[in-house]
Amino acid sequence: MPVDPLPVEPLRAVTATRYVVPLREGGSLPGVMEADDLGTYVVKFRGAGQGRKVLVAEVLVGSLARALGLPVPELVLVDVDPVLGRAEPDQEVQDLLRASGGLNLGMDYLPGALGFDPVVHVVDAELASQVLWLDALVGNVDRSWRNPNLLLWHRKLQLIDHGATLVFHHDWARVERAATKPYAADDHVLGGFATARAQAGDALALHITGDLLERVTAAVPDAWLEDEAGFDSADAVRAAYVQHFLRRVDARDAWQP
């Protein structure tokens, strides 16, 4: 049965105006920045240790999740002038900004958001099942009860931090096997709530078409895809992501939690 295509918004581009504060929880040192649209964003920097693949994963998975109707804060491209780092007292932040001139990834900053706690907070079965299925699709190991990467904002669940997904893209020789790789859901923070997994998976899978994936991959800037070993162009890398997702959706009996 054909389904109506879901909209995928292209990412807005903003220019950073001020570095506010580093977020030191994980290893990647994202920072809160203000931008010329008067927005405030959590920025992941191209020059951080894990490099641009983290940013690519954030855009692909975040955009796909948003297109599927899951709650991910808006993503934007943040143009950073390394000069913004000059006044930073912290050497590590200075170095990071110096290495990150040009486009970086921003996520709308949710002021006052609370970290999700599965002991205290409840998520309905449909949403929990959709999140678990998406995490399985993209191999997200960063949604455990120890490190949920879920926020509550205005009492609603928000998904953040998809940088550690799609691990095969750190070594494209692994992409073929990644299509059928099972997902270990035991540690998933929403496992106990996700009681409608098969229905959620079937419903979401219907929408993940080649057309949707082409629009999702188009959101990744060329600069983050160019000069990838084994590929001729940024578009060739985009096509490889599209093909991977289509194959994994097709093979979902092999990995569906």
Ligand SMILES: Nc1ncnc2c1ncn2[C@@H]1O[C@H](COP(=O)(O)OP(=O)(O)O)[C@@H](O)[C@H]1O
């Ligand atoms: N959009 C956001 N709004 C508010 N706080 C955020 C947002 N994104 C991240 N944070 C906070 O910053 C922390 C680190 O961000 P995250 O994306 O998880 O990066 P990493 O774990 O790679 O360092 C999160 O655990 C959360 O506390």
Ligand SMILES: [Mg+2]
């Ligand atoms: Mg995190």
